[in-house]
Amino acid sequence: MxxxxxxxxxxxxxxxxxxxxxMFCSCSAAFGGEPNTRICPxxxxxxxxxxxxxxxxxxxGLVLSRELSGRIRPVSRFxxxxxxxxxxxxxxxxxxxxxxxxxxxxxxxxxxxxxxxELHLEEDAGKLYHTExxxxxxxxxxxxxxxxxxxxxxxxxxxxxxTAFLERLRDVAVYSGVSDGxxxxxxxxxxxxxxxxxxxxxxxxxxTEMKNLNSFTEIRHAIAHETLxxxxxxxxxxxVLQETRRWDEALGQSFVMRGKEEAxxxxxxxxxxxxxxxxxxxxxxxxxxxxxxQRPEKEARFMKDFGLSAYxxxxxxxxxxxxxxxxxxxxxxxxxxxxxxxxxxxxxxxLKETGTLPGESFLTxxxxxxxxxxxxxxxxxxxxxKELLALTYREDVDPSEYAREKGLLTVSDESLVGExxxxxxxxxxxxxxxxxxxxxxxxxxxxxxxxxxxxxxxxPDDAKAAIxxxxxxxx
Amino acid sequence: xxxxxxxxxxxxxxxxxxxxxxxxxxxxTAHFLNVIEKEDPEIHAxxxxxxxxxxxxxxxxxxxxxxxxxxxxxxxxxSVKDNLLTRGLRTTAGSAFLRDYVPATxxxxxxxxxxxxxxxxxxxxxxxxxxxSKTENPVYGSTVxxxxxxxxPGGSSGGAAAALASGMCLLSFGTDxxxxxxxxxxxxxMFGIKPTYGAVSRNGLVxxxxxxxxxxxxxxxxxxxxxxxxxxxxxxxxxxxxxxVPADYALMTVPGNHGEKTIPGDHADMTxxxxxxxxxxxxxxxxxxxxxxxxxxxxxxxxxxxxxFAAFLTEYGASVTxxxxxxxxxxxxxxxxxxxxxxxxxxxxxxxxRYGTDLxxxxxxxxxxxxxxxxxxxxxxxxxxxxxxYILSEEHYTELYLRAERARARIRRAYRKALxxxxxxxxxxxxxxxxxxxxKAPYDDDLFTVGANLTGLPACAVPVGxxxxxxxxxxxxxxxxxxxxxxYEAVNAGERRTGK
Numbered sequence: 001m002x003x004x005x006x007x008x009x010x011x012x013x014x015x016x017x018x019x020x021x022x023m024f025c026s027c028s029a030a031f032g033g034e035p036n037t038r039i040c041p042x043x044x045x046x047x048x049x050x051x052x053x054x055x056x057x058x059x060x061g062l063v064l065s066r067e068l069s070g071r072i073r074p075v076s077r078f079x080x081x082x083x084x085x086x087x088x089x090x091x092x093x094x095x096x097x098x099x100x101x102x103x104x105x106x107x108x109x110x111x112x113x114x115x116x117x118e119l120h121l122e123e124d125a126g127k128l129y130h131t132e133x134x135x136x137x138x139x140x141x142x143x144x145x146x147x148x149x150x151x152x153x154x155x156x157x158x159x160x161x162x163t164a165f166l167e168r169l170r171d172v173a174v175y176s177g178v179s180d181g182x183x184x185x186x187x188x189x190x191x192x193x194x195x196x197x198x199x200x201x202x203x204x205x206x207x208t209e210m211k212n213l214n215s216f217t218e219i220r221h222a223i224a225h226e227t228l229x230x231x232x233x234x235x236x237x238x239x240v241l242q243e244t245r246r247w248d249e250a251l252g253q254s255f256v257m258r259g260k261e262e263a264x265x266x267x268x269x270x271x272x273x274x275x276x277x278x279x280x281x282x283x284x285x286x287x288x289x290x291x292x293x294q295r296p297e298k299e300a301r302f303m304k305d306f307g308l309s310a311y312x313x314x315x316x317x318x319x320x321x322x323x324x325x326x327x328x329x330x331x332x333x334x335x336x337x338x339x340x341x342x343x344x345x346x347x348x349x350x351l352k353e354t355g356t357l358p359g360e361s362f363l364t365x366x367x368x369x370x371x372x373x374x375x376x377x378x379x380x381x382x383x384x385x386k387e388l389l390a391l392t393y394r395e396d397v398d399p400s401e402y403a404r405e406k407g408l409l410t411v412s413d414e415s416l417v418g419e420x421x422x423x424x425x426x427x428x429x430x431x432x433x434x435x436x437x438x439x440x441x442x443x444x445x446x447x448x449x450x451x452x453x454x455x456x457x458x459x460p461d462d463a464k465a466a467i468x469x470x471x472x473x474x475x
Numbered sequence: 476x477x478x479x480x481x482x483x484x485x486x487x488x489x490x491x492x493x494x495x496x497x498x499x500x501x502x503x504t505a506h507f508l509n510v511i512e513k514e515d516p517e518i519h520a521x522x523x524x525x526x527x528x529x530x531x532x533x534x535x536x537x538x539x540x541x542x543x544x545x546x547x548x549x550x551x552x553x554s555v556k557d558n559l560l561t562r563g564l565r566t567t568a569g570s571a572f573l574r575d576y577v578p579a580t581x582x583x584x585x586x587x588x589x590x591x592x593x594x595x596x597x598x599x600x601x602x603x604x605x606x607x608s609k610t611e612n613p614v615y616g617s618t619v620x621x622x623x624x625x626x627x628p629g630g631s632s633g634g635a636a637a638a639l640a641s642g643m644c645l646l647s648f649g650t651d652x653x654x655x656x657x658x659x660x661x662x663x664x665m666f667g668i669k670p671t672y673g674a675v676s677r678n679g680l681v682x683x684x685x686x687x688x689x690x691x692x693x694x695x696x697x698x699x700x701x702x703x704x705x706x707x708x709x710x711x712x713x714x715x716x717x718x719x720v721p722a723d724y725a726l727m728t729v730p731g732n733h734g735e736k737t738i739p740g741d742h743a744d745m746t747x748x749x750x751x752x753x754x755x756x757x758x759x760x761x762x763x764x765x766x767x768x769x770x771x772x773x774x775x776x777x778x779x780x781x782x783x784f785a786a787f788l789t790e791y792g793a794s795v796t797x798x799x800x801x802x803x804x805x806x807x808x809x810x811x812x813x814x815x816x817x818x819x820x821x822x823x824x825x826x827x828x829r830y831g832t833d834l835x836x837x838x839x840x841x842x843x844x845x846x847x848x849x850x851x852x853x854x855x856x857x858x859x860x861x862x863x864x865y866i867l868s869e870e871h872y873t874e875l876y877l878r879a880e881r882a883r884a885r886i887r888r889a890y891r892k893a894l895x896x897x898x899x900x901x902x903x904x905x906x907x908x909x910x911x912x913x914x915k916a917p918y919d920d921d922l923f924t925v926g927a928n929l930t931g932l933p934a935c936a937v938p939v940g941x942x943x944x945x946x947x948x949x950x951x952x953x954x955x956x957x958x959x960x961x962x963y964e965a966v967n968a969g970e971r972r973t974g975k
Contacts (some may be wrong), residue, residue, distance in 0.1 A: 041580060045824045047568065047584060048560045048679040052715050082820050082867070084844050091823025267867035269876060272817055273687035274715050 005196040005234070007227050008204060009162055010154035011426050013169060014346065015149045015179045016187035017060045022144035023123040024051030024094060031185055035139035043144035045089030050273050052079075057146035058277065060178040061101050061121045062287035064148055067172045067294065070105025075278050076120075078271040083264055086138050087126040095122035095149075097268040101277070107172070109164050115153040122147050140385050142186075148178075154193065154207075159223040163216045166190065171295040183215055190219060195240070196230045205230065206240040210254060212247050222247040226254065253351065298323055306336035315344045321359015322347070328365035333372050342372060346386060350393045362392045368392075371399050383456030385406045412458045414466070417450070420458075421470040424449040436475050443467070478506055486551055486645060486699040487738060490592070493550035496541040500550035504533035504594050507552040511596065511643045517624070520638035522557045522615045523565050524597035532594045545951055546592025547706055547739060553588065554644040556635050557598035558605055559690065560679035561585055568681040569601040569631075571614045572831035572851050582679020583714065584648060584707040586688045591706045596644055599634030603853045604822065605683045607631050608916045614851050617912060622664055626909040627916070629659035635693050636663040646703050647693040652683050653810055654904075654924025655938035656691030661943035662909035665936075666960065667693045668700050670725075671950050672931030673718040675704075676711030682821040684814035685716075687928040696968075697960040700935070701727040701738040704953060708836055720951060727957035729965050730755045738961070754792040755962050759955070761788050762798030762897035770803075774907030780942035781903055787963055788901075798897060802889045803922070805882045810925035811859075812866055812879040818856075819863025827851055883929050889929045890947075898955050900947040904936040935960060 022029045027040035028083045032317035041049035065072050077099040078253045080092040100120035106113050130136050150169065156162045170188055173179040195207035210226060213219045225247075230240050244263075245254040256262075293301075295317050302313040302323075326343050330336040347358055347368075354361070371392070375385045380403055387408070388399045403409055411417060423447055425432050435442040443464075450463040458466075481489055481498055492498045508526055515521055527554065536550050555561060558568040560578035562585075567573045581589065589595070600610050600618045610618040610633025618629040621641035628637040632649030636659035639647045649656045649671035660667025669691040677688055690707060694700035704725040711717045727738040730751045763785055768778060785795050827833045827847025836846035852860065866875040893900055903923050910916050927934035927947050934947040937960045945954045 017935075046578070046825075047566075047576065047681040047830075048578070048677075050678050050714050052713060080820050082823060084841070086828065086840075089824065089829070091826070092820050257571065265869050267864065267869075269816060269820070269821070269867050269872075272684075272716075273682075326589065475714065 004199060005205075005231055006199055007157050007223070008154040008197050009156035009223065010193040011150075011152045011156070011162065011165070012191040012193070013150045013152075013166070014124075014189040015064070015150065015169075015173050015181070016189075017057050017146040017148055017178050018187070019054055019056040019060060019146050021054055021056070023054050023057050023121070024144055027144065029144075031180070031187070033141050035137070035141060038141040039143070043089070044140055045091070051094060051271075053274060053277065054146060057121060058279075058283065059287050059290060060099075060146070060176075061119065061148050062279065062283065063176050063178055063290050064150075064173065065102035065119050066287060066291060067176055068102065068105035068107055068119060068150070070102035070116060070119060070120055072102050072279055072284070073099055075099070075276045076101045077276045078121075078274045080271050082267040083124070085127050086136065087143070089126065089140060093123060093125065094271055094274070096120035098270070099276075101279075105270055107165060107168055109161060109168065110280075112155070112161065114155045114161075114165050117151040117153050119148055119150050122149055136190035154195070161221045162219060162223060162384050164194070166216065166219070175294050175298075176292055177290070177320070184419045192219065192222060192226075194223065194226050194230070195236065196227070198234075205234070206242050208240065208242065208418050209244045211244060211257065215247070218247060218249045221252065222254065223247065225252065229254075264389055292320075294302065297322075302326075306340070307329065308336070308340055312340050312344055315348065317339060319357055319359070321357050322351075325358045325363070325365055325368065326398070329368045329372070332365060332369035335372070335376075338372055338376070339368070342368070342389070346389050350390060354394060356393070358393075362396045363389070363393045367399050374400065374403065378459070379409050380455055381402075381410050381459055384410070384452070387456065408455070408457060410459060411454060412459075412462065414462075417454070417462055417466040418470065420450050420453045421463075421466040423453065424467065425470055425474065432471070432474075437473065446471075478502075482642075485696065485738075486548070486694075487702050489645070490547060490549045490551055493536070493543040494541070494546070496544075496549075500594065501530065501533040503550060504529050504596070507596055507642075507644055510641070512623075514641050514643060518619050518621055518637050518641050518643070519616050520599055520618050520634040520635070520641065520643060521554070521597045522567055522569070522600050525564055525595060528564065529594050529596050529766040533684040534574060536592060536594070543759050544592075545591070545782065547702060548588055548634075548646075548889050549592035551593050551646060552596050552644050553593045553646040554596055554599045554635055554638045555585060555650060556601055556632050556647070556649045558601055558650055558683075560681070561595065561598065564595075564598065566598065566681070567615065568605070569603040569612050569615060570825065570831075570852070570856075572825040573681075574614070574831070576830065578679070581658075582690070583676035583711045585679065587707050587709075588648070593646075599632070599638050599647065599649070599895070601634055601655075602631040603856050604681065604818070605650055605652055605688075606818065606856055606859055608654070608658060608920050609910060610634055610637075610659070611912075619912065620663060620909050622662075623909070627662070627912050627913055629662035629905070629909055631655040631659075632667075632691070632693065633659045636665055636667070638965055639665055639693050641665070641694065645695070646699055646786075648703070648707070649691050649693055649925075650680055650683075651689050651691040651928065652687045653814060654921045654927050656689075656693060657904050657924050657934060657945060658921065660693045661904040661936040661938070661945075664938050664943075665693050665937075666696055666700050666938065667691060668675040668704060668935035668953065668956070669927060669933065670704060670708060670953055671933045673716050674708045674720050674724065674933075674951065674953070676709075676714040676717045678711055678713040678717075682817075684817040685821060685869050686817060687810075687814060695726055696964050697935075697937070697957045698738045698964075701954075701957045701961075702940070704745050704957075705739045723954055724951060725957060726954040727961045728954070729958060729961040738957075752791060752962055752966055756788060756959060757792035759788070759793040759899065759959065761785070761795045761899045761959075762795050762893055762903050763795060764800050764893070764900055764902040765797045766800050766803040767902040768956075770903075770922060771907070772906050772917070773903060774942075776940075776942040777903040777905060777907055780939040780944050781901060784937070784939050784944045784963065785901060787966065788959070791962055791966070793959070795901075796897070798893045798900065800889055800893055802844070802882075802886045802925075805886055806925050806929065807919040807922055809879050809882045809886065810921070810929055813883060813929075815859040815863035816867050816876060816879075817863070819860045821865065822852075822856065822860055825851060854936065887930050888924065890926060890932060894932075894947075894949050898948065898952070899959060902945050902947070904943045904945040909940075937963060939963075
């Protein structure tokens with residue numbers, strides 16, 4: 001940018017709430033499922049079917065509202081947003097247009113407060129699949145899943161601020177237990193509104209809305225691209241048009257979806273099938289009871305109570321399941337550093353490998369503490385520990401039983417280790433010659449062979465001692 | 476006893492006879508199916524007759540041991556308007572879009588009447604989605620008024636009223652959004668009641684205007700209606716706008732020779748005498764809605780019915796005064812504006828893709844919607860969808876929709892005020908005789924009826940002489956209306972009844 005303009009960015013964030021059932025019916029709200037298996041007369045818009053508000057979704061909305069410090073309306077209301085599209089079975093979406101659940105909230109970034117205009121509850125639409133032979137199929141499993149839409153004021157000026165905010169917001173949603181916050185599964189969806197303000201005149205510019213942003217990276221790319229695009233238009237004397245644009249990450253550019261004159265008229269009006277939503281004291285109390293420790297507080301506590309570095313505390317609080325695994329494991333082992341170490345390395349590696357969060361894996365704090373204790377006592381080697389961690393992460397096995405049954409316990413029988421060393425020397429005459437000829441590096445290879453033969457059940461020091469002893473015998 | 480004697484009985488009595496095994500359900504059901512077979516080709520009250528289903532149900536009920544027979548509508552053959560869902564039985568709502576629609580569930584009201592032992596004979600005709608007042612259906616045909624075959628039965632529950640008036644069933648369940656139960660009941664000389672909004676679940680009622688739609692009853696008399704209403708009323712978690720009904724809901728109390736007769740409830744004593752009825756409306760205050768009596772084109776008959784009913788009320792102890800409802804000129808426009816708005820939204824789902832016929836229009840999706848919806852709806856429905864779409868548009872929302880909502884609030888206040896000093900408001904139901912089949916229904920035909928829908932108040936149409944009157948009551952005070960109507964019926968049918 002030339003420095004003449006400042007971007008004014010606002011966000012519309014859809015947070016999919018992980019309630020048991022959908023917003024207005026009792027179908028499962030879980031992600032996925034065979035197409036059209038989580039549907040009923042209500043969420044497919046059958047004639048005569050009526051909505052009934054999901055109390056859990058209201059509670060989740062209230063929990064988020066409290067975390068975002070907004071004013072909760074004592075009486076909010078549902079409205080109909082009317083439009084025709086095959087993923088919208090009733091031809092209207094039930095949302096809160098005129099009287100949202102919460103208004104005037106905020107979320108603080110380091111050095112900057114982002115104002116939140118409102119949070120309202122609504123239902124998700126179905127999903128369309130376009131087949132190769134040109135047909136379009138509709139899956140209504142997602143239709144009616146509860147969403148909290150969070151609308152910010154245009155308080156961001158950089159992509160860094162935007163992503164920092166989204167990370168914070170995702171932490172809030174995930175730590176509060178109200179959403180999975182996964183962009184790739186669509187449980188966190190972001191639209192970006194962007195305009196350029198002329199810094200010399202202070203005049204605000206015309207705003208565009210960007211859709212189809214599927215990751216933080218795409219958001220960054222889209223913001224950079226849109227900022228440049230608008231700047232070029234203004235500098236070349238062309239108008240910026242108020243329009244909705246679609247980001248194409250593969251092409252690295254955006255395309256007009258619809259202009260101002262084609263903007264849909266949604267004919268919002270109060271949903272006559274539902275009475276206004278009254279937030280009673282009971283509801284507020286229940287929502288208050290559902291509130292959980294948030295990530296910044298947990299990070300600070302981990303540093304203070306367990307003497308962890310800011311970096312380690314950050315790693316361990318990446319998601320609440322990991323933090324819980326750490327906290328409960330260290331309570332069982334009495335060794336916070338050990339637990340933090342193994343979770344920060346091995347467990348995070350397993351998370352990346354499997355794509356399964358620690359909280360959703362088979363590894364419980366009990367099992368992890370058992371494995372850590374076995375290693376500390378020397379009954380399993382570090383190599384076996386890694387193997388056991390990988391196994392218990394993926395499968396429901398008892399680590400100590402498994403280690404015993406599969407003979408993974410550490411071998412400290414010197415004569416057995418000696419036999420393995422003998423075997424390695426017998427089978428590797430070449431390397432042995434090299435070693436005896438002065439190439440000391442070859443020792444590591446021979447040692448590795450002993451370890452392999454023992455299936456990792458020998459402590460490396462024991463193996464090393466054995467092979468050196470045996471080599472001395474023949475030299 | 477021969478069949479005619481049974482047909483003279485009120486439903487509570489008749490149902491009792493079948494519970495006790497004195498009359499076979501199959502025999503009664505077959506009688507009505509025969510009447511339908513004979514009369515309906517002329518009247519065309521039904522869209523679908525479920526002969527098989529009705530006979531199967533009748534045999535099932537007859538097969539139950541007498542000692543185990545339960546149900547307040549045991550064996551009673553009823554008709555159900557075709558905009559109320561019936562599980563496994565086609566439900567068209569009078570629309571081409573739902574020509575082949577077979578619901579997976581029963582409407583809550585239907586479920587409740589089945590549970591009480593009713594036998595559903597079939598689905599009655601209506602104006603498409605209940606929008607109209609003549610039961611003039613371009614897809615399923617027009618219904619004829621059994622009282623005068625030159626005339627329409629009214630609508631939109633015209634099939635329901637005609638089926639009952641021509642003896643094709645004992646009870647009809649309809650729906651009333653702007654008068655659709657009361658008006659055809661009046662045109663066919665039957666008793667019709669629209670309950671308090673929320674008293675009967677709307678679950679399974681194919682929506683027209685959600686904030687005004689109600690499930691109502693057309694019956695031969697107030698006693699039958701009281702029983703029917705008590706069966707279908709009650710809170711339903713599936714309808715968030717439904718509410719619990721009081722314990723004495725729809726309780727009709729009429730003094731008899733040997734104490735009070737209450738419906739629903741103990742029904743041993745069926746005799747009345749003028750003496751016992753005397754002063755039975757003592758303490759009831761009734762307000763005649765004055766503005767309605769000076770309505771344009773109000774027939775002498777309708778006016779006379781109101782006067783004669785007022786005279787009856789006074790004679791039996793009620794105090795009758797005239798009350799003002801200055802908002803009458805707002806009623807029809809506000810009703811049409813708001814009902815059209817809700818309809819335009821409720822009917823969006825009929826797109827020819829999931830329901831009805833996809834004409835296979837090529838080109839953009841908007842053309843597909845436009846083509847299918849233009850071809851699929853009748854002109855009246857199209858008109859209301861267009862009006863509602865216009866009123867809700869961003870440009871007109873404040874000036875039209877919000878203004879209509881404010882006017883609705885004013886109407887509510889006006890009715891509340893009128894009912895603060897009166898238990899019952901008395902007024903006409905219709906201007907005069909039913910329109911001719913070939914004629915057009917006047918535009919503000921529903922001037923007298925829409926008020927109860929805009930306010931959610933209970934209202935009934937009571938046959939008086941050759942015409943009818945309308946009674947409007949306080950919320951959940953259906954019992955008051957039914958009792959006043961019941962006393963009137965007892966007085967006028969007294970001779971027949973006491974002579975039995």
